[in-house]
Amino acid sequence: MEALSDTCRDLLARSRRYGPLYGERLANHLPMTLIALDRMGAPADAMERAFDVNARRLQLHDGDVGAVVDALEWLGKGRNAGGLDRFFQESVRRDGLDAVLRGWVPRLLPGVSASAFHCLIRLAYAIDAGDRNETCAALAYWVMEHVTLDLAADEVDEAPAAIAARLARALAGHAQWDGIIIDRMRQAARHPAVAGTAIQPATLDLRQVAQFALGAYHAQEDFTLLHTVTACHAFRVVAPYAGDPRRALRYLWEAVVVASLTVEPAPATTPAPAAGIDWQACMAQAARATDAHVVKLCYSAWCESLVYVDPRYLAIAARKLA
Template sequence: MGLDALVAEARQRSAEFPDVLANHLPMILVALDRLGAGPEREAAFFETYEIDKGLVPVPAPVAAIDAGSWTSVLGDRRREADARLFFTGEVTKRGIAGALSTYLPRLAPGVAGSALHPLMRLAYGVLRGDPAEVGTALGYWACCYLPLPPAGASPPDTDDPGHVLARVAALPGLRALPAYDHLWHAIRAAAADPDFAPVVDWLRIDGATPARVAATALALYAATMDFAALHALTGAHWVRVVSRVCPDPMLLRCFWQSVAALVPSIGFPTLPDPEWIDAMRRLPCPDWPLIKRTAVASDDEHDISLVFSASEEEKAYGDPLYRVVAARRVGLIA
């Protein structure tokens, strides 16, 4: 079975599996293919992942929605089938770029839903130019929509994404938060703190912001190798991919708000200084072909996701630190 057929088969499963965890299968199949896996490896990963995660079918439809009623399903996981059907139809009618320009501005403030994984699915659909996956991703995004405090209450006051994270780490109310099993639960809890409300407005967005966000996410992950921080690095890649088709400053703003809400989960980190980062870049490190082969052989979806995103971000930004963190993630260097 080829990649197209595997992705189509994966689409028959729900976007989440018990207990509200993100189904990475269709995205990881694409990442495996782009990392050099062949059909046999992709099919084997499908079988292993489905069994290990206990994937479930898409829930039954509830009621049809249309352009006037689609917002009624926001945040309602029971409406996954209805949302998928509506958005797939909208992509068919408007095209990928047209559907994104129509709906992404309304969906962007809920990007934290399902721990950013609707954004991931959308990015991989955009990468392949796959209308069915783009429609499915938009439906997933809608039914898992997680609103955080809205933007627009105050003017931005910094162009440094790292400064945003440092200020969030200093918010006293976040220190009392418990640990959470799900990243999106942690995001929701941090965002509910009254002191967190203005965070969304702090970052000034301009043409250089995507590169600054990517560099900060890379430094954050390099310094911590933390699971939540991994999603900052990969998420910056996903935003960049989607923004090529539909540039929306609010998507980047709300993405970084979501990353900021993960500061407690990451352990209130301090970003490393430039000297530390330069030293990390100079570490002896395998070349990409070995890193990619190691990721392809892994059954850990986050190994594969991180290595693919890091390799793509190095192409975009030229920073060799991406190769170092990818090698560390798959255990090739300490």
């Protein structure tokens, strides 16, 4: 794990004045954006510009709303980021960061969809960066925004794509989904065509989930589907702390497939092969971007391409940059 640049560390420290959410429960992407830019080799001026652009919309940290003795008492309450942050800081000082992660990630993974996957993603970036303060902030964020989909664990002898297609057919003609991504996901999970239905493949590995997410986003440029790709990257980073790998993966699949069900079919926007651009050029362009989703998508796509060697990752990154 390479150390972050001094510029990135300084900007991360400045970013901690802001809370994990802003506006109507939207995620603060600033820390993740800074880390992704640094990993892609962004110069100091590019990171400072991205900080300025993204910080404008953020809200100041709520501070310590109340002392936290047991973080589980604040699970899903949507507040007290400051108190929860301090709880995890003290836990890390007492027990060590590795022990805290191994103790808390398995508890939080049933809520992998929380804040449209951003709690998981922010924690993965913090682990990638090796930043203790950011890790504590990410854990606090996940606790306060924790929400579960509560779907059946029943298994079926179908491939992931076949399960998704079956559920999509069953949802045909559904009422309009409302709210932000996580609201729509919860509505889809409660729909009679999904709730109580077998959605778990009898055999499943992370490659299958990642390929499903990549295939869906490659075929349709959609904001929700983008998050399933970045979530698969994040899960891979967090997985060493997840405990039972089979249990953890099934929570990821549950969230990814439900997210895909909230996306209305649209004309295909499948990108052509990324002719004339390679990863070096793509990363150089992404390292100058200020849009958080462009930066994070390109970084995740690059990281995933190193593992799965699939040219579609470069194609989706090039399309996003365009």
